[in-house]
Amino acid sequence: MVDATLIAVEMCAVGLGLPSDTFTDRMKLGAHLLAPTASDLVKNEVGTAFAGFHYDLNFITCHGKSRYPGLFVWLRNWKKMAVKIPQGCLLL
Numbered sequence: 001m002v003d004a005t006l007i008a009v010e011m012c013a014v015g016l017g018l019p020s021d022t023f024t025d026r027m028k029l030g031a032h033l034l035a036p037t038a039s040d041l042v043k044n045e046v047g048t049a050f051a052g053f054h055y056d057l058n059f060i061t062c063h064g065k066s067r068y069p070g071l072f073v074w075l076r077n078w079k080k081m082a083v084k085i086p087q088g089c090l091l092l
Contacts, residue, residue, distance in 0.1 A: 001090070002032055005062045008092050027059065063091040 009023040044050075050070070063071065065085040072080050085091050 001062050001064065004090055005060055005092065009060060023059070030059075033058075060092060065089070 006024050006027070009027070010020045013022040013024075014020050063083070063085060065087055069082070071083045071085075073083055074080055083091060
C-alpha cells in the first residue's frame with residue numbers, strides 16, 4: 001500500500017510539472033501508519049461509531065477494499081456519500 005501511494009504521488013508531481021521526487025523526498029522518514037481498520041460488525045452493537053467524522057491530517061490517505069460497509073466521505077457541499085472500492089483498487 002505504501003508503494004502504491006509513492007507511485008501515485010510521483011505521478012501527481014509529474015502531472016503538476018514538478019520533478020517526480022518532489023513529494024516522495026518529503027515523505028521519506030515520515031510517519032506512515034498502516035493499520036487494519038476494518039471492524040467486525042457482529043461483535044459490536046448497531047450504531048457503534050468506530051471512527052467518527054474526522055479529517056485525515058496526513059499528506060495522503062490510502063484505503064483498500066473493506067470486508068465491511070461503513071466508509072463514507074463528505075463532499076464539499078456536506079453531502080454524505082458511501083464509498084465503494086472495487087476489488088483490486090485503492091482509494092487515495
